Amino acid sequence: MGRPAPNDSADLHRAMKGFVLPRTRHDGACVTRSQAARGPIRRVTHRMAYGATALGLGALSAIALAPLHIAPAGVVAFGGLWFQLERTASLRGAFVLGWLFGLGSFLVGLSWITEAFSADAARFGALALPALAALSAGLALFPACSVAAARLLAGRAGGVPLALALAAFWGAGEWLRGAVLTGFPWNIAGHAWGASDAGLQAAALVGIHGLGLLAVLAAVLAGVAVRQRRVGPALAATVIIALPWAWGTTRLADAMPADAPGIRLRLVQPNIAQDLKWAEGERERILGRLLALSAAPAADGVAPTHIIWPESAVPYLLAESPAIRAEVARIIPPGGALLTGAVRRTIADDGGPALLNSLVALDDTGAITAAYDKIQLVPFGEYQPLRRLLADLPKITVGTVDFIPGPPREAMRVAGLPPLWPLICYEAIFPTTLPAQGPAPGWILTVTNDAWFGTSWGPYQHALAARLRAIELGLPLIRVANSGISLVTDAVGRERARLPLATEGVLDLPLPAALPGGTPYARFGDLPVAIGVAALAGIALAGRRRA
Numbered sequence: 001m002g003r004p005a006p007n008d009s010a011d012l013h014r015a016m017k018g019f020v021l022p023r024t025r026h027d028g029a030c031v032t033r034s035q036a037a038r039g040p041i042r043r044v045t046h047r048m049a050y051g052a053t054a055l056g057l058g059a060l061s062a063i064a065l066a067p068l069h070i071a072p073a074g075v076v077a078f079g080g081l082w083f084q085l086e087r088t089a090s091l092r093g094a095f096v097l098g099w100l101f102g103l104g105s106f107l108v109g110l111s112w113i114t115e116a117f118s119a120d121a122a123r124f125g126a127l128a129l130p131a132l133a134a135l136s137a138g139l140a141l142f143p144a145c146s147v148a149a150a151r152l153l154a155g156r157a158g159g160v161p162l163a164l165a166l167a168a169f170w171g172a173g174e175w176l177r178g179a180v181l182t183g184f185p186w187n188i189a190g191h192a193w194g195a196s197d198a199g200l201q202a203a204a205l206v207g208i209h210g211l212g213l214l215a216v217l218a219a220v221l222a223g224v225a226v227r228q229r230r231v232g233p234a235l236a237a238t239v240i241i242a243l244p245w246a247w248g249t250t251r252l253a254d255a256m257p258a259d260a261p262g263i264r265l266r267l268v269q270p271n272i273a274q275d276l277k278w279a280e281g282e283r284e285r286i287l288g289r290l291l292a293l294s295a296a297p298a299a300d301g302v303a304p305t306h307i308i309w310p311e312s313a314v315p316y317l318l319a320e321s322p323a324i325r326a327e328v329a330r331i332i333p334p335g336g337a338l339l340t341g342a343v344r345r346t347i348a349d350d351g352g353p354a355l356l357n358s359l360v361a362l363d364d365t366g367a368i369t370a371a372y373d374k375i376q377l378v379p380f381g382e383y384q385p386l387r388r389l390l391a392d393l394p395k396i397t398v399g400t401v402d403f404i405p406g407p408p409r410e411a412m413r414v415a416g417l418p419p420l421w422p423l424i425c426y427e428a429i430f431p432t433t434l435p436a437q438g439p440a441p442g443w444i445l446t447v448t449n450d451a452w453f454g455t456s457w458g459p460y461q462h463a464l465a466a467r468l469r470a471i472e473l474g475l476p477l478i479r480v481a482n483s484g485i486s487l488v489t490d491a492v493g494r495e496r497a498r499l500p501l502a503t504e505g506v507l508d509l510p511l512p513a514a515l516p517g518g519t520p521y522a523r524f525g526d527l528p529v530a531i532g533v534a535a536l537a538g539i540a541l542a543g544r545r546r547a
Contacts, residue, residue: 050084054097057081058104058143065109065187067460069195077101078189078216079223081147082166086158086227091148098147102140109187110136112458116381119274119452139177139184146173153537154544160233161543163220168536171213171529178209178430182379186429187461188212193244194464197494201248203471204492204519207431209529214240217536256490257513260418260442265478265511266304268293269486270313271504274451283315287324289504290314294331294338298508305333305416310482311341311357311425311449318342318360319368329366337369337414338362341424341447344373346404354404357382359422359447361414370414372422373406376430411441417511418442421475425449428466433525434473434518442514444469444477451483455501459485467493473522474515491515 057080064074081101088094110132117128149172150165170189178185190211193199203211218240225234270289276282294307316324319342332338339361348354357374379385382403411419421434421441425448434441446466450459463485470477471493479487484501490512499505520528 051096051100053080054084054100055104057084058101058106059108061101061105061189062109062187064192065461066191066194066464067457069192071192071195074189074192074215075219075222077105078166078170078219079226082163082220082223083227085147085151085166086162088151089156091151094151095144095148099140099144101147102143103136105143105187106136106139107132109457109461110139112453112456112461115454115456115458116452118454142173142177143170146170149173150540153540155547157540157544157547159228159543159547160221160224161540161547163224163233164217164536164543165540166220167213167217168533168540170216171209172533174212175209175526175529182376183430185431186465189215191461191464191468194467196245196248197492198245198248198252200468200471200493201251202244203468204251204474204521206528206532207472207521207526208465208468209431209526210532211244213529213532213536214244252492252494256492257516259510259512263306263417263511264302264304265488265507265509266294266298266307267478267480267486267488267499267507267509268307268309268313269481269484269499269503269505269507270310271483271502272451273483274449277312277449277451278315286315287327291328291331293504293506296506300508302508303333304508305336306414307332307336307338308445308447308478308480309338309340310480310486311447312343313340313447313482314342317345318362319344322366325362325366325368328362329364332362332364332366334364336364336416339414339445339447341449344371348402348404353401355401356406357403357424358406359412359424359445361412363415370412372409372412372424374403374424374427375405375407375409376427377403377405378426410435411439412445413439418514420445421473422446423466423469428462428469428479431472431526432469434522441475443511444473444475446477446479447481448479449482450485450501459483459501463487467495472519474517474519476512476514478511488512 057077060073061077063070064077084097085094088097113135114128114132117124117131146169147166149169150162154162154165174188188208190208192215193211218237221233221237224230225237268290270293272286290309290313298304318324328338339359342358342360344356344358346354346356359372360368361370363369377383384402409422412422413419419439419441421444423444423446428446448462450462453459463479466477466479467489470489470491474491476491477489484499484503486507487498488496488507488509490496491514496512497507497509499507
């Protein structure tokens with residue numbers, strides 16, 4: 001006979017003493033309490049690793065952009081994002097995944113903004129890292145929504161349907177990031193094509209957002225090919241990269257129209273340190289440096305017909321200073337003009353004082369003959385958003401008076417020059433189409449002051465964005481920067497000459513000609529991108545239904 005069963009609670013306790021009661025898992029196996037206790041730890045560890053991977057992939061995506069241009073990093077980053085999303089079933093998880101990826105990307109890609117706070121470190125230095133973190137966290141909401149929308153559209157489907165949905169909504173999210181509120185289309189995925197002139201040429205067809213859509217689509221399809229060991233997605237990714245490159249190479253081989261006759265531009269880069277820009281006692285020295293550089297003999301003996309100074313170059317209210325204009329007029333070539341950035345004073349709608357960030361043209365008598373006032377202003381730099389709520393938070397530029405936007409942009413007419421399309425600093429990052437009415441511009445002029453950002457990544461990213469405007473519109477670009485990078489490109493965005501960062505000097509070049517007939521992007525804008533996003537989303541939805 002067997003041992004009798006215990007017949008009371010004491011006997012039961014003694015019988016069970018030292019014995020760990022097993023628990024049954026959902027699959028029928030048994031685990032001990034000590035093993036079960038390790039479950040939450042494993043889950044926490046798994047989530048931390050998952051989040052760190054998403055952050056790391058986002059950071060990796062940033063080094064595919066200017067100035068490093070390590071394009072394979074972007075393929076790994078977005079391929080890895082697709083892989084993580086495939087393993088994420090919930091919308092909440094997809095949103096967090098996209099937010100972490102975006103946070104990593106913006107923390108690395110926008111780290112240069114901390115340089116702006118060092119110009120007045122005593123007042124703003126402590127805000128540098130919090131500002132970077134807050135901006136990155138806010139911008140990361142766009143990729144968070146894109147990734148969650150891809151998961152929603154694809155449903156439980158993975159593979160190619162999920163990859164197409166992710167590319168479609170990533171492209172849509174970047175477009176929205178450039179339009180919502182004031183917009184901030186900086187470091188679009190399409191900038192990864194910037195490693196070569198040939199890769200950028202498709203912007204003439206589909207713009208920078210189209211290039212971004214193609215870049216992400218190729219990367220996620222490459223991820224599918226590696227993960228599932230499939231040839232089809234690999235071939236598709238190869239074609240998506242190879243075709244724009246081949247078309248761009250062919251386009252660059254075409255003959256360019258002759259330069260505009262009788263025009264010789266001098267670009268002046270004075271390299272004024274930002275902390276001296278508006279310092280007391282520095283105004284005369286700064287003006288003297290600008291005048292000396294403008295009047296210096298040309299290296300090739302060909303005198304300039306027009307001189308261009310950078311954004312807010314003159315540390316005076318030029319329109320209110322006839323004596324300064326008369327002094328400046330002495331270096332303006334006869335019959336030519338000086339184009340310069342200048343601050344102008346005006347009255348706001350509420351009757352209070354306001355400022356305009358302007359580009360003005362002066363003739364050889366010192367008269368202001370044309371002006372453009374910047375319309376896309378930098379929040380917290382040129383004006384304080386929500387001033388009533390944030391009254392105690394000053395803007396980081398000098399003074400307490402806000403800048404206000406000017407009227408809608410039109411081509412500027414300056415004596416002796418084709419009509420020009422003006423862009424001041426920050427405005428060059430926004431894709432633009434040309435108006436149907438008014439004079440057709442023959443070139444783009446952007447003046448800027450990137451001294452705020454030293455020799456960080458920021459000026460390189462900014463210069464690349466400006467070059468894309470030339471490719472999109474088929475217009476030559478003249479970019480004049482206070483501390484660099486000043487450059488001249490032809491109508492397909494190829495650089496003819498540049499002055500590097502943190503140098504003083506001038507560039508003397510003729511004005512390249514515009515492309516006859518313009519570009520498809522100049523006519524249709526982002527319509528092809530909208531069609532592409534809709535097509536990819538439709539194919540992804542069909543794939544979900546089959547799955």
